[in-house]
Amino acid sequence: MEKVLRERPDAFGVTGRVVLGADNVFWVPDGTRSSGTLDLLGPECIDGYQRMALVSRLAAELSVEHLDRAVLDVRIVTGSTRELARSEYDCAHLYCNPTEPQDLLVRHPVMLRLVRQFSDDQCNFRIRRGEQRGPRREGYSIGEATTAHALFSHKADPDLAHRTLEDEGRQDLAEPVQPRVPHSVQRPHPSDRRPYRHHVPRLILGVLEQMLRARSAHHWHLPEDAPDLMIWAVARQLSFDRLHCDQRNPAAPAWEEILDTELPALTRRAAGRLARAYEKLRPNGIHKGAEVCELPYWHKLLKAAGMS
Template sequence: MPLPYSGHRIQTTLLHRLGTDHWHARVPAGQLVGLGEALDAAERLGARREFLEGSAQNRERERVLRERPEALSVLGQVVLGAGSVFWVPDGTRSSGTLDLFGLECIDGFQLLALIARLAATLTLEHLNQAVLDVRIFTGAARELARGEYDRAHLYCNPAEPQDLLVRHPIMIKLVKQFANDQLHFKLRRGERRGPHRAGYSIGEATTALALFSREAHPDLAHRTLEDKGRQEIWRDPSGPAFRTLFNDRTQATGIRIAITFRRSILDVLEEMLRARSAHHWHLLEDAPDLVVWAVSRRLPIDWLHCSQRDPAAPQWEKILDEVPALTRESAESLVHAYEQLRPNRVYKRAEVRELPYWKQLLKTAG
């Protein structure tokens, strides 16, 4: 339990009483300055943490509160526990002044502390442009709220960069293009209920496009082989990596071509592995996309997103027939390069998965 905190009065713009021990109010940020001012505010309010000054989230909220205070009204929330609450109406049924005693901060102390710190440099008028949700619990509801907010991290499904792709205009365009061909382009994480059309996922599309990109080196392609690398690329839609793969030229047709060719190359490698298992041929199992990269360099990838109505568009269906032979040639060349780099030495599976070794193998293979 927190140390006894002196009473605090807040003026609300909107107030609902949701039972005998639960209040829900909309409160201008300036009304909350006093709660986070004291040097020992975290202790006195029973907050879980002191102010995390260096956290990326607090830096971002500070920027928002300085530059766009009204935006904080959307997500800003503070949850308080109180020993007692007294409501002083202001003549309306949905607002008024609350006198709060025996306070604790169940959730939202980081926001309270940030408001208190910025009050020294921002005007009260500026702070009050941020109108926050404040929930107040008393009695038995206070104990329940404290326990559940302490476990809230167990319930939360945190957002990842992929989750924001559904808003991106290029992705919206691609989804429509796939839909026109009766195909589903899956941007969202998670299981989709019910029957659904065949299609392609954003993860597979990102990797395939990187492998068939016009980049001179496989750095970007290698990043996309794992979800962590793809999420980093999706995190910054204005960054060079994202724009290399998804830009105004990117077409659903190009994505389908890249995925189709990658799948075809991987199928050929599986056949080769069933026939050969010695003399470093495990390279094909541990670094299959290295072979995809090597084969892609022998294809007209500059024309990947070219309209199929363009007379200059490659005849991809005929080129696909050449993939098995190209794959075998490239695979044999890379295995031979590995034998040159490590003659009569033990094959190291982890080594061949790393980007520096990819570059060595490609350079040796010529």
């Protein structure tokens, strides 16, 4: 609170208040129309003692002009309300909910930007659950949103994407106090709306499902065991150097054309290379689905496929 009053007095008092009790209140005008003195008979501080002590101490150090920029919310209760206020503030700490990761998401500028981007397409993005309400029932979860951002980051390795496959990793990346998401993930531009709206990952998964229905041998179970690795590998082939270009920039990717024509071909090519690499690593046909999901094996597969 002291730092706010010293450095950002306009923000002091925006949250929190001082609650005083009094036997009686008297207004003593000073001769002008809008100012005077408020006298309290039998005053007590019900809540906000630390704020009062802080203001009292800093009033001797800070200028009047500086203090004039600060606002303090003061409530004065008298009569029977005074006893009610005292009893409620005594146990108010029992009603306070601790801050949770989802509460931090509500205040995160990246998530607020996502809400605005969804709103531009006349879709509702409920930031606590990621649900979309409206004519279409399809929605995007917070976990899917975070993982999709990591899959399309500029990182040269899949480590970041792999971290977001677990809830703990997603919460780390969504923590606004100490952001760990790369700059390219933290600041998606509205021109990136379609790829960042998780349309690309779902399209890639759709192509993989078609491939799996047509193939059952030569380690074609790999796309089913590690679909996120496939998405990451396909994403590496997109126009990352132009991904964040402004929509009005001539160099901005033609996403409609990419999604409709290029993406299926890129998916089939990446899946084929990774499946052949997996076949080389498992020449005897031994299938270990759990191992394929581990990050070290992702690196081994990408190296064997010449994609690392």
